[in-house]
Amino acid sequence: MNRILPVLTVVLVIVVLWYAAAVQLNKAWVYDQAERAGEPAPGFGALVGLTMNQDRPVLPTPHQVVVELAKSTFGMAVTSKKSLVYHGWVTISATLLGFVMGTTLGVLLAVGIIHNKAMDLSVMPWAIASQTIPILAIAPMIIVVMNSMGIQGLIPKAIISAFLSFFPVLVGMVKGLRSPDQMQLDLLSTYSASQGQTFWKLRLPSSMPYLFTSLKVGIAASLVGAIVGELPTGAVAGLGARLLSGSYYGQTVQIWAALFAAALVAAALVAVVGAVERRTLRRMGMAR
Amino acid sequence: MxxxxxxxxxxxxxxxxxxxxxxxxxxxxxxxxxxxxxxxxxxxxxxxxxxxxxxxxxxxxxxxxxxxxxxxxxxxxxxxxYGYVFQAAGLYPWRTIAGNIRLPLEIMGFSKAEQEERIAQVLDLVELSGFGKKFPWQLSGGMQQRASIARALAFDADxxxxxxxxxxxxxxxxxxxxxxxxxxxxxxxxxxxxxxxxxxxxxxxxxxxxxxxxxxxxITDVIDSPLPKERPLDIRDSAAFIEISHRVREGLRAGHSDE
Structure with missing residues (x-):
């Protein structure tokens, strides 16, 4: 209860501010219409009414977004091109594939970095450099190059997802695999443990809290990557395509509904990773 | 001899x-x-x-x-x-007490049956029998250190x-x-x-x-203790004990004086 109240308060404040902003931003169109019709400008009460349910508002009101979200999620057959479930699934599948690819790459690079001096010195700067490239610049390149190789659809988007999500996993795992202190390593060396035994019995389990923190960042980044990857494909399918087609046709309500769908998907994905994290760390006796 | x-x-x-x-x-x-x-x-x-x-x-x-x-x-x-015991117990939080003692045995390739036998034996030796299934955080600091001694004893180092x-x-x-x-x-x-x-x-x-x-x-001094092998805690009030303590203190002071 004492957690719900503050959250509700913040939500309420946001909704109030949103409605106020909607009135402010959408009133220009109302005044414009009145002027064309030769009518006097409407008073405040009428103005509020006229800004609430416009077809193409500058800023849709919260209830418009919610209605659109509900309609395109529950009101359509899931195979319909207007269904957010359909588009959401297209995006989620690319996100998950990219997440798995990115996580695998990140973990493998981290394992290489901690075991190999040359990789330690060479890989990290490149990994950091890769993340300074604007993803919007590189995404179309990947799509175009892959397309010329005859690969379309899921894979190119997943690659863009992986490009974004490998980095937090790499950074977190390098830190995590190096987290055992000298005493722990000394202990294993008094047992004459091999490098492999040290890795499986000490380094990997020690890195789990770091891994999960990275995975939460990584899966959100994967979703961003998948959505960005959908933009240059020409608005075929996916939440990114919904965003793009919405902006082509000035369908602001559709854009906002897709935005919220993306945010909800991101929250759900992070929550799933969080649940796996709690379960795993509790079973490992490492719950914090 | x-x-x-x-x-x-x-x-x-x-x-x-x-x-x-x-x-x-x-x-x-x-x-x-x-x-x-x-x-x-x-x-x-x-x-x-x-x-x-x-x-x-x-x-x-x-x-x-x-x-x-x-x-x-x-x-x-x-x-x-040899077995080595560090200042901190350094037990793995994700392993039970028995699991921690099993660690060197796994690394050294003891058979499953022998692992279990040795774990039971050393747990008994440090008086932690019955705590094998507990996790380290469920034990006090002293018990954790005893578990780490058991771990060092498990593979029979002399x-x-x-x-x-x-x-x-x-x-x-x-x-x-x-x-x-x-x-x-x-x-x-x-x-x-x-x-x-x-x-x-x-x-x-x-x-x-x-x-x-x-x-x-x-090394500034090596003292062979004349105390008997059997030592109750109150031996620390005996004259012999105090004499050795004195000699150790003197040795430590001598080492410091030339700074």
Missing amino acids: AEPVIVARDLNLVFQTNDGPVHALKDVNLTINKGDFVSFIGPSGCGKTTFLRAIAALEHPTGGVLTVNGMTPDEARRKRA ILLMDEPFGALDEIVRDRLNEEVLKLWARTGKTIGFVTHSIPEAVYLSTKIVVMSPRPGR
Whole structure:
């Protein structure tokens, strides 16, 4: 209860501010219409009414977004091109594939970095450099190059997802695999443990809290990557395509509904990773 | 009759640091016999931990000879000559107490059946039977340290090296564990190397007390304790005990005076 109240308060404040902003931003169109019709400008009460349910508002009101979200999620057959479930699934599948690819790459690079001096010195700067490239610049390149190789659809988007999500996993795992202190390593060396035994019995389990923190960042980044990857494909399918087609046709309500769908998907994905994290760390006796 | 287990001859160990070389051990000569309980005592920087680590092949001497069971420390390690107990218990939080004791046994390739047998045996030895299924966080600090001693004993090393094992514990727990270590030593007949900076602890436990001093780290006195093997806690009020304590204190002071 004492957690719900503050959250509700913040939500309420946001909704109030949103409605106020909607009135402010959408009133220009109302005044414009009145002027064309030769009518006097409407008073405040009428103005509020006229800004609430416009077809193409500058800023849709919260209830418009919610209605659109509900309609395109529950009101359509899931195979319909207007269904957010359909588009959401297209995006989620690319996100998950990219997440798995990115996580695998990140973990493998981290394992290489901690075991190999040359990789330690060479890989990290490149990994950091890769993340300074604007993803919007590189995404179309990947799509175009892959397309010329005859690969379309899921894979190119997943690659863009992986490009974004490998980095937090790499950074977190390098830190995590190096987290055992000298005493722990000394202990294993008094047992004459091999490098492999040290890795499986000490380094990997020690890195789990770091891994999960990275995975939460990584899966959100994967979703961003998948959505960005959908933009240059020409608005075929996916939440990114919904965003793009919405902006082509000035369908602001559709854009906002897709935005919220993306945010909800991101929250759900992070929550799933969080649940796996709690379960795993509790079973490992490492719950914090 | 006394069989030498650890022998150091003119042992030197120099660390190269950014501030120049540090002479951690200088011309150390020492013989530890089978079944000895040897304490190393001295202020920080006197090389007592470094010497213990050199025996365990965690540091490598830069001069002189060091043998363990007649072998180099590296060979002795491969032959599982010693178990090492660190200042912190360092139990893996994701393993149970039994699982932690199983760790060296897994690494050394003991069979499943033998693992279980040894775990039960050493848990009994440190009086932790019935705690095997607990996780480390469910145990007190003293119990955790006992579990780490059990872990060091599990693979039957003849030498037990302990680096300030009770340094982080309060005095009451420490007294009890000291008593238990003595019992353990009497029951198993192991050779024990024990680093401490507590004079009463060193005198209470040891058959041989090695007093060390810093800059450069060296041995200033070696005291063979005349105390009997059987030592109740109140032996610490006896005249002999106080006399040895006095000699240790003098040795420590002498080491400091030339600074």
